[in-house]
Amino acid sequence: MAPASGRVLKAGVLGATGAVGQRFIVLLAQNPTFSIHALGASERSAGKPYAAAAKWKMSEPIPEAARSMAVTVCDPAHFGGCDVVFSGLDASVAGDIERAFFSADFAVFSNAKNFRMEPNVPLCVPVVNTDHYALVAGQRAAMGLTRGFIVTNANCSTSGLVVPLKALQDRFGPLRRIVVTTMQAISGAGYPGVPSLDIIDNVVPLISGEEPKMEAEVLKILGGLSADASACAPLADLRVSATCNRVPVIDGHTECVSVEFAAATPPSIAEIKQCLREYTCEAQRLGCHSAPAHAICVAEEEDRPQPRLDRGAGNGMSVTVGRIRECPVFHVKFTLLVHNTVLGAAGSSILNAEYAAKKGYL
Numbered sequence: 076m077a078p079a080s081g082r083v084l085k086a087g088v089l090g091a092t093g094a095v096g097q098r099f100i101v102l103l104a105q106n107p108t109f110s111i112h113a114l115g116a117s118e119r120s121a122g123k124p125y126a127a128a129a130k131w132k133m134s135e136p137i138p139e140a141a142r143s144m145a146v147t148v149c150d151p152a153h154f155g156g157c158d159v160v161f162s163g164l165d166a167s168v169a170g171d172i173e174r175a176f177f178s179a180d181f182a183v184f185s186n187a188k189n190f191r192m193e194p195n196v197p198l199c200v201p202v203v204n205t206d207h208y209a210l211v212a213g214q215r216a217a218m219g220l221t222r223g224f225i226v227t228n229a230n231c232s233t234s235g236l237v238v239p240l241k242a243l244q245d246r247f248g249p250l251r252r253i254v255v256t257t258m259q260a261i262s263g264a265g266y267p268g269v270p271s272l273d274i275i276d277n278v279v280p281l282i283s284g285e286e287p288k289m290e291a292e293v294l295k296i297l298g299g300l301s302a303d304a305s306a307c308a309p310l311a312d313l314r315v316s317a318t319c320n321r322v323p324v325i326d327g328h329t330e331c332v333s334v335e336f337a338a339a340t341p342p343s344i345a346e347i348k349q350c351l352r353e354y355t356c357e358a359q360r361l362g363c364h365s366a367p368a369h370a371i372c373v374a375e376e377e378d379r380p381q382p383r384l385d386r387g388a389g390n391g392m393s394v395t396v397g398r399i400r401e402c403p404v405f406h407v408k409f410t411l412l413v414h415n416t417v418l419g420a421a422g423s424s425i426l427n428a429e430y431a432a433k434k435g436y437l
């Protein structure tokens with residue numbers, strides 16, 4: 076995809092050495108819209124070549140474009156010339172560092188939780204709610220910025236969940252109640268993450284802070300904006316209950332979902348499957364490079380989706396939905412799979428930035 080400006084955009088990556096940062100490097104090195112221009116991490120990594128600073132965990136080799144680039148601290152002064160800055164920073168430092176970058180007029184695309192629930196910050200899953208970019212104008216006006224803004228992407232489990240929910244909401248009207256139980260991969264906890272003695276041969280029924288995040292983020296993403304587009308307007312009538320578990324899978328979060336529609340007569344299972352198959356989004360229609368051909372892949376096999384078999388769907392940008400069947404308590408239940416570091420993290424940030432480029436925000 077050529078950006079609106081027709082030139083390749085220079086990208087900086089904050090937190091470039093971490094689990095999400097490494098995924099950014101792999102994806103950006105293959106992306107025609109961006110070139111890798113600057114890499115930032117902590118004082119521990121600063122001054123080292125990227126290959127020495129990152130404990131590389133991707134199955135792809137370290138891209139040549141980044142291998143010998145020097146890592147710097149995350150100071151805007153080191154990111155001059157960047158058209159866009161992607162953040163895979165640890166949440167303990169992301170707030171102050173990301174604020175410093177957008178205050179310095181950089182366009183920031185963040186994976187961290189710190190700004191997600193700010194009313195004037197788009198919490199954008201790029202195959203779901205790119206209409207929330209309308210908030211950017213007010214953000215710039217409020218802060219006196221000309222080029223800078225911040226767009227966040229969602230928690231990795233939220234990112235998968237909202238895709239089929241958006242398709243169902245658009246076609247069949249408001250949803251009333253959602254119950255979701257996740258089985259989340261260990262890469263979601265970053266590196267070194269969960270100790271091996273905790274996770275091998277085991278399931279851990281707690282991911283601290285995850286459940287309230289999911290429950291709140293869904294309402295913001297599926298909601299609208301205020302009439303003057305200055306703030307988001309989260310859904311008020313949808314109730315979401317999440318239970319989150321850590322399982323011994325490397326990549327790919329699996330989620331069991333039950334949905335109740337607000338309508339008295341719910342759609343049939345056949346109508347629901349057709350709706351999910353037919354779902355398309357604006358990023359696809361604009362021809363953004365990272366937009367998957369199918370935002371939702373409907374699996375007909377009775378034992379799918381599975382993380383090892385389905386996490387690569389759409390290069391990690393599709394959500395696979397299977398086991399779609401009637402729910403004796405709510406209306407429908409299904410199982411979905413999302414690649415947590417692609418659509419659930421770096422891939423969404425990159426598609427968000429491709430969308431921003433197409434729409435003239437960059």
Ligand SMILES: NC(=O)C1=CN([C@@H]2O[C@H](COP(=O)(O)OP(=O)(O)OC[C@H]3O[C@@H](n4cnc5c(N)ncnc54)[C@H](OP(=O)(O)O)[C@@H]3O)[C@@H](O)[C@H]2O)C=CC1
Nearest residue numbers: 090092093094095116117120163165166186187263265266
């Ligand atoms: N993993 C996932 O599936 C998802 C993660 N996220 C979010 O993305 C972010 C990154 O997660 P993840 O990659 O898993 O985490 P990691 O712990 O693997 O990586 C954290 C990164 O932050 C850097 N960092 C830590 N402290 C500092 C500091 N003081 N100054 C500058 N940089 C610092 C680290 O650099 P160094 O190597 O030098 O220490 C590293 O690059 C988090 O906010 C996380 O919540 C969101 C969705 C999904």
Ligand SMILES: N[C@@H](CC(=O)OP(=O)(O)O)C(=O)O
Nearest residue numbers: 186187188230231259263264
């Ligand atoms: N907590 C998620 C990953 C993550 O970091 O999410 P968040 O950015 O919402 O804190 C997981 O462990 O799988």
